[in-house]
Structures are given as structure tokens and as C-alpha cells.
Amino acid sequence: xxxxxxxxxxxxxxxxxxxxxxxxxxxxxxxxxxxxxxxxxxxxxxxxxxxxxxxxxxxxxxxxxxxxxxxxxxxxxxxxxxxxxxxxxxxxxxxxxxxxxxxxxxxxxxxxxxxxxxxxxxxxxxxxxxxxxxxxxxxxxxxxxxxxxxxxxxxxxxxxxxxxxxxxxxxxxxxxxxxxxxxxxxxxxxxxxxxxxxxxxxxxxxxxxxxxxxxxxxxxxxxxxxxxxxxxxxxxxxxxxxxxxxxxxxxxxxxxxxxxxxxxxxxxxxxxxxxxxxxxxxxxxxxxxxxxxxxxxxxxxxxxxxxxxxxxxxxxxxxxxxxxxxxxxxxxxxxxxxxxxxxxxxxxxxxxxxxxxxxxxxxxxxxxxxxxxxxxxxxxxxxxxxxxxxxxxxxxxxxxxxxxxxxxxxxxxxxxxxxxxxxxxxxxxxxxxx
Amino acid sequence: xxxxxxxxxxxxxxxxxxxxxxxxxxxxxxxxxxxxxxxxxxxxxxxxxxxxxxxxxxxxxxxxxxxxxxxxxxxxxxxxxxxxxxxxxxxxxxxxxxxxxxxxxxxxxxxxxxxxxxxxxxxxxxxxxxxxxxxxxxxxxx
Numbered sequence: 397x398x399x400x401x402x403x404x405x406x407x408x409x410x411x412x413x414x415x416x417x418x419x420x421x422x423x424x425x426x427x428x429x430x431x432x433x434x435x436x437x438x439x440x441x442x443x444x445x446x447x448x449x450x451x452x453x454x455x456x457x458x459x460x461x462x463x464x465x466x467x468x469x470x471x472x473x474x475x476x477x478x479x480x481x482x483x484x485x486x487x488x489x490x491x492x493x494x495x496x497x498x499x500x501x502x503x504x505x506x507x508x509x510x511x512x513x514x515x516x517x518x519x520x521x522x523x524x525x526x527x528x529x530x531x532x533x534x535x536x537x538x539x540x541x542x543x544x545x546x547x548x549x550x551x552x553x554x555x556x557x558x559x560x561x562x563x564x565x566x567x568x569x570x571x572x573x574x575x576x577x578x579x580x581x582x583x584x585x586x587x588x589x590x591x592x593x594x595x596x597x598x599x600x601x602x603x604x605x606x607x608x609x610x611x612x613x614x615x616x617x618x619x620x621x622x623x624x625x626x627x628x629x630x631x632x633x634x635x636x637x638x639x640x641x642x643x644x645x646x647x648x649x650x651x652x653x654x655x656x657x658x659x660x661x662x663x664x665x666x667x668x669x670x671x672x673x674x675x676x677x678x679x680x681x682x683x684x685x686x687x688x689x690x691x692x693x694x695x696x697x698x699x700x701x702x703x704x705x706x707x708x709x710x711x712x713x714x715x716x717x718x719x720x721x722x723x724x725x726x727x728x729x730x731x732x733x734x735x736x737x738x739x740x741x742x743x744x745x746x747x748x749x750x751x752x753x754x755x756x757x758x759x760x761x762x763x764x765x766x767x768x769x770x771x772x773x774x775x776x777x778x779x780x781x782x783x784x785x786x787x788x789x790x791x792x793x794x795x796x797x798x799x800x801x802x803x804x805x806x807x808x809x810x811x812x813x814x815x816x817x818x819x820x821x822x823x824x825x826x827x828x829x830x
Numbered sequence: 831x832x833x834x835x836x837x838x839x840x841x842x843x844x845x846x847x848x849x850x851x852x853x854x855x856x857x858x859x860x861x862x863x864x865x866x867x868x869x870x871x872x873x874x875x876x877x878x879x880x881x882x883x884x885x886x887x888x889x890x891x892x893x894x895x896x897x898x899x900x901x902x903x904x905x906x907x908x909x910x911x912x913x914x915x916x917x918x919x920x921x922x923x924x925x926x927x928x929x930x931x932x933x934x935x936x937x938x939x940x941x942x943x944x945x946x947x948x949x950x951x952x953x954x955x956x957x958x959x960x961x962x963x964x965x966x967x968x969x970x971x972x
Contacts, residue, residue: 776894777896804869
């Protein structure tokens with residue numbers, strides 16, 4: 397039941413010793429990057445000044461903004477020639493963050509994902525259909541490499557094309573799937589129209605659901621509809637991607653792999669650590685990455701650590717479901733986006749006024765984004781065709797910026813709340829957070 | 831040339847009533863109204879006795895109004911009346927963006943309103959063909 401029993405069940409003391417040794421190594425490795433070289437000089441930080449794990453607190457936090465300020469190579473700790481892969485978080489115009497991996501980084505990452513999959517019962521004779529987007533997004537390739545490392549057969553189906561997904565599941569007897577939860581629910585309708593009963597007609601037994609926050613109810617609906625056990629997956633591209641924290645068969649919290657990451661939970665206001673059981677912002681330090689080590693990366697994700705040990709025997713601490721965000725990032729159809737991206741795209745269109753709203757709904761288990769944009773009175777010429785082309789341009793521009801197609805409504809000038817002060821621009825009617 | 835008042839409106843209950851209330855209070859009389867809608871929004875087009883005052887009043891009340899020049903052609907209210915005009919446009923390949931009409935019963939006459947891309951050319955063509963084109967005042971005095 398363990399991929400690596402020694403590591404997964406290592407006692408606290410052993411884990412912390414391992415973490416300290418790896419933290420020193422990581423500080424040394426990070427010091428090769430332009431960003432950390434300068435920072436460590438200024439702060440007087442060197443591997444031998446890290447005497448205990450608490451000394452990590454001498455290292456300043458970093459955020460997505462820090463990564464952007466030093467885009468693209470400021471955190472690179474090896475010569476470019478050693479890099480074999482890059483991944484990027486969503487956002488196409490300046491908001492993207494890029495992470496670089498060496499061959500060894502990819503191998504370590506795949507090992508973590510394999511460990512997660514094995515933990516839930518995946519074995520080499522399983523058929524794994526990966527229904528996540530391949531590409532810059534880490535969810536697809538991360539699981540792909542993990543499953544291959546484990547030895548399962550991978551169907552690299554990628555995202556979308558519901559009928560083909562179901563056909564592949566059926567023809568090749570898929571036993572394990574990886575799917576965005578909202579898409580998983582949406583697909584249930586396609587099963588119905590194709591006259592397929594997943595319980596009888598398919599061989600599925602395990603589903604991995606991640607890339608967007610979801611509730612316990614969503615998990616149960618997927619489990620019932622597909623006849624599977626569904627496991628929550630947590631990761632972020634800055635910490636490789638999937639494989640950071642994962643549910644074990646107890647399905648009660650996600651084990652964070654503390655041999656590869658240092659997990660801190662902080663109060664986002666005071667930046668002080670909070671005790672186990674108290675909700676705070678997750679902060680991660682990579683411990684085994686050589687291409688682009690990151691120390692104390694603030695995720696903006698809110699969760700808490702389960703204080704009690706897990707009955708599965710794994711000693712790595714469990715985090716709760718993600719309870720929310722400390723920033724205004726939105727997750728729509730598994731894609732991360734910020735309201736400012738929408739604002740920038742809208743303001744580049746002369747016919748659009750200065751106020752807008754973003755409305756998020758769940759319709760037929762699918763995320764729907766509606767953007768309401770005011771037209772500018774001065775640009776109105778009574779021409780319906782012109783307005784239609786404006787609406788189409790907004791949709792096109794937002795689609796290429798966000799990679800999600802919104803519904804766009806043009807509204808009368810000065811009917812939406814003004815941009816001064818703290819106008820509420822986002823109305824999220826979804827029940828996304830567990 | 832005549833002027834048509836165009837008003838941008840979201841396609842929602844009560845939007846027309848808000849407009850007609852303002853027109854009523856300002857004692858504005860309509861000759862014709864059409865509404866064209868698209869995805870969730872529309873344009874209301876009015877032929878009124880005083881388009882400039884109408885547009886100003888509507889803007890003062892926060893509506894998005896625009897005065898758009900259109901061609902108003904006087905025609906006989908009898909079979910084939912519109913055919914004569916359409917023929918002129920067809921021959922010279924003038925494309926009609928928008929058109930609507932109304933009749934003046936006691937005079938057995940009708941007025942067709944046209945919005946075309948090639949406005950000056952269309953005006954010249956119709957005038958040459960002997961049609962009477964109305965301006966705002968003439969429209970009002972019908």
C-alpha cells in the first residue's frame with residue numbers, strides 16, 4: 397500500500413532531520429540564482445546559517461509578484477542548458493509565472509505523483525485516462541509522467557471532447573481517470589445521452605479530481621455517478637504542480653509530502669505561523685528542486701492542518717480542502733484568472749466604458765462566466781451591427797486573454813457600480829469552496 | 831434629411847416603459863417606433879416631432895441616445911408604392927441596412943424610412959428619380 401514505505405511512514409523526528417538537510421542543500425542551490433544570490437547576500441543567509449528548521453523564518457516570503465518581477469530567469473539556479481521543461485501558470489499577458497525543470501526535477505516530480513496514485517490503489521495493470529489539459533498547465537503532464545513512472549498504461553486523452561472521452565474509457569477499459577470536478581459532473585449528462593451507465597458499462601474504480609476547488613458534495617456526486625472512489629489532488633505550478641498534497645484512502649485531508657516540501661501555515665495579515673487546526677495561508681518551500689528552487693512561496697490558498705495522526709499510517713501532515721483565497725484570483729473551469737486581466741482587456745476596447753462586472757454561476761454543473769460591460773455613450777451611433785461586433789470583440793479578446801469563453805452582456809452607461817472606491821466587481825454564485 | 835433618435839437599451843422588462851414615460855412627460859409625439867434586439871440588448875429607433883429635443887431630454891435622464899440621419903421618402907399608399915423605391919436602390923446596388931414605414935391615412939400617403947451605407951448617393955438617386963425626401967419639419971407637419 398506504500399510507494400515508498402520508509403519515507404511515507406518516517407517519524408516526525410526523522411522527517412524534520414531530512415527536511416533540515418534538504419533545506420540547507422536548497423539554500424545552497426538557490427544561491428546560484430540571480431534573485432537568491434542578491435537576497436542571501438543582503439540578509440546574510442548561507443547554508444551554514446540554517447541551524448534548525450526554525451531558521452527558515454529568516455528567509456523572506458515570495459509571492460507570484462516576486463516571480464513576475466524576476467521573470468523569466470531571475471530564479472533559475474542552473475545553466476539554461478540543463479533545463480528540459482518549462483511550465484506556466486495561466487494568464488497570457490504579463491501575469492504568467494514560469495517554472496523551469498531539469499531532468500532530475502521532472503523525475504522527482506513524477507515520483508511524487510506516482511506515490512500519490514499508488515497510495516490510492518493504482519497499480520501497473522491499471523489503465524489511466526488523463527482528461528486534463530496537456531501543455532503549459534501542469535495538471536496534464538504532471539499526472540502523465542507520474543502514471544508512467546508507476547507503470548500504468550496512460551491514455552493521454554487531454555481535455556474536452558466528451559464523446560471521445562467516453563468512447564476511450566469504454567474501448568480501453570479505463571480504470572482510473574483524472575478530471576476537473578466540474579467537468580466530471582458535466583460529463584454525467586453525456587453518459588445519459590449516449591445511453592451509458594458508468595456502473596455497468598465501464599470499469600472505472602478511481603478518479604482524481606483537482607485543478608479547481610470543490611466541495612465534499614461534489615466529490616460524493618462524482619463517486620455516485622461514476623461508481624468510483626474520488627480523491628482530492630492539490631498542487632500548484634510553482635511547486636511543480638500535482639503531487640504536493642493528496643488524499644489517502646481515508647479521504648480525510650491531503651497528505652503533504654514533507655520529504656519534498658516544507659509546509660508552513662501563516663496568518664496572512666501578521667505573517668506569523670498559526671497552530672495546527674487553525675486556518676491560514678499555505679506557504680511552501682521546495683526541497684528537492686535544482687532548476688528553480690523556491691523558498692517560502694505564499695500560495696494565497698487558505699486551509700488548515702489536521703493535528704491528529706492519520707489512520708493510514710503516513711506521518712506526513714494532512715491539509716484540509718482549500719477553504720478560500722487571500723487574493724482575488726478566480727478559478728473558472730480549472731483556469732486561474734484575476735479580475736485585472738478582464739479589466740485590461742475591456743479597457744483596450746474604445747467602445748467600452750469604465751465599469752464592468754464578472755458574474756460566476758454554476759449551470760448544469762458547469763462554470764459559467766458572464767461579463768457585463770458598459771458601452772460608452774460617446775461611441776454609440778445607433779448601429780446594431782456595430783454593437784454586435786463590439787460584443788464579439790470582447791468575447792474574442794477575453795477568450796485569448798483568459799483561455800475561457802465568457803458570455804458578454806452590453807449594458808447601458810453608468811448603470812454598473814463606479815470604479816472609484818471598492819466597487820464589487822465579482823459576483824461568485826458558485827458553491828466552490830469546501 | 832430626417833433625423834432618427836436611436837436609444838441603446840438592455841433587453842429587460844420595463845426598459846421601454848422608462849422611455850415612453852420620459853417622452854410622455856416631455857410631450858413628445860411619435861410618428862414611428864421600431865425595436866431591434868440582439869444578444870441581451872437592443873436599439874429603439876424613433877421618428878418624433880422634435881428629434882433634437884427628444885435626444886437632449888433622454889440624455890438628461892441618463893439614456894444613451896444618438897441622432898442618426900436617415901432618408902424619409904414620401905410615397906403613395908397604394909400597391910407598388912414601395913416597389914418604385916426599391917427598384918432605384920436595386921438598380922444601383924444600394925444596400926439597405928434598415929427600413930420601416932408608416933402610413934398617413936387621411937392623405938393616402940406613406941413614409942418609408944431608410945438607413946443605407948451609401949447615404950449621399952442614395953439621396954441623389956431618389957431625388958433624381960422624382961421622389962420627395964422629407965426633413966424633420968416636413969415629417970412633423972404631415
